Amino acid sequence: MELLTYWKILRKRLLLIVLLILVAEFGAVYYVVSRVPLYSTTTTMIITPSAMGSLLSYQVNLTLGPLANTYIQYMGTRSFGEMVAARMPVEISSAEVLRSIQAEFVRDTQIFRITATHRNPEVAQMLANTTAQMLIDANTERQLSQQEARLAAQRSPEALARQKQMNDLIAVLQDELNYYDDQIRTLDNEIRNLEQGPQSVETTQRTLELRDRILQYRTERIGVLTSLAETQNALSSAFEEPSSDVDTIVVVDPALLPVVARQRDFLQPMVAALVAALALGFGLAWLLEYLDYTVKTPEELDELFGMPTQGAIAGVGGGNGDQGRGLALVTATDPRSPVAEAFRALRTSVRMAGVDGPVHSLMVTSAGPGEGKTFVASNLAVVFAQEGRRTILVDLDLRKPQVGARFGLRREPGFSNLVVDRELAVEHCLQATAIPHLLVIAAGTIPPHPSELLGSVRAGEVIEQIKALADMVIFDTAPAATVTDALLVVPHMDGALQVVDAGSTRRDLALRCKALLERAGARLLGPVLNRVEAGDLGYYANYYSYGGYYHEEAEEAKGGFWRGRGGRRAAPVRESALPAAPQPARPAVASRMAGAREKGGRVSDGG
Incomplete structure (x- = not known):
């Protein structure tokens, strides 16, 4: 990603x-x-390790660190908390004691601090001082008990028997050491006498033998001397008198009553x-x-459908499913707007899709209702008409028709009436609009069974008759994944556009609609993504950035972009600003269209 x-x-x-x-x-x-505000107070103490006078300065630091950390860990035990809670003059639990106290050792010093925090300042003071005194008493009691246990161990019968054995061993080793000393002394005297007398080969040989024996005695003496030293050290360490020096803790600054709560x-x-x-x-x-599980960008729609997106229409007017009824015909009311430019780009895409075969009839559908298919069909018809092409917009949504209301036209007579009444001519159902070259055929009377009507042979004949009257016929059909109405007219269409509502239409529903159209034999030109957020336009953003610049430039040229000295932007032209469309289906329109067909010319709707 x-x-x-x-x-x-x-x-x-x-x-x-x-x-x-x-x-x-x-x-x-x-x-x-x-x-609740908390109060803190601190008791300051000095730690003095045993035999401190015999230690060097760096040795003191090495001794104090582990000793202070031992005290800190000991103060965090449950037994210590219970002892402090038992000595406190107020009722307090051991768990609360452990939560309320905190110990700190100041590095490279002998300072040790105990801080107590409590919502009651008096309890905080008592807790700090009691904890400090409890630590001192526990430390002294521990060291005294260790000395007493050591003395008791030294005076036990087993220890006395072991002491006697070790003393006897020392005596034996001392006698053996004296024996080796005597032997070495005797041999030294004999060697000295031989060296003072007459020299011969025999005397030299004897001197060498004596020296070898002296070397052997001295080696054995060293072993005896080592055993004697080890035995004396073991006896001294096991039975020496306990030292009177102990680790001491002294309070130098007792905790005071806090008067200000902690910040x-x-x-x-x-x-x-x-x-x-x-x-x-x-x-x-x-x-x-x-x-x-919806589609929000054209890139996502490309990947989902496996074909290029034909158009991306930004949201207009913030309306509901009608995209803001006042701006439903944005291509007519605001033809220089970025959205209108996007519809012209869609018109170009439809025209380019005609390379494989001309597209003179186009159905616009969607997977479900409220996705903006009528909005897309109406504005696409307008831009085709603005190009000068004879265009007819037909409302084939016989369940919820909206095309007639968009253009302010009557719903009857319309398509359903043409199918039912064979004597009714198509020309009598054509209604002129305020847009030149654009005619509309409304839905007509809503039938009880729209599917049966659209699937009839007569409906196909009427569609073919309508197609023969214009350069481009756009059919607004019912949702293809909801009802079968749109699928029934697929054989009469040159192409189809599927409208997908950005951020609303589920992916699986859009794919189901695509599959249904393809199964029915529709030539799906591609999807149209409607109501796209400005930040999700992707590669279609260029149409809107350039179209917006073009729109603002045109408005400034007309003097309509800014109004007055206050710099307030003029409101966009809404659908109500369009000239009223002629309502009756005039015979003149039909006669002109018939004449145009005979002459091969174009139909003018008088608009």
């Missing part, structure tokens, strides 16, 4: 993310403000709330995007 796609997802759900952030931040502020910490909760809101917002944005 590209970065642009991620950005579009975030921008689409930006309101949700901002709302979550605001809720989270207000919640964090409320949490901090609603909490409320807004930063940490608000940062945590912001991070949580962003994570939740991004997660929800991706989840909603994943669960959104």
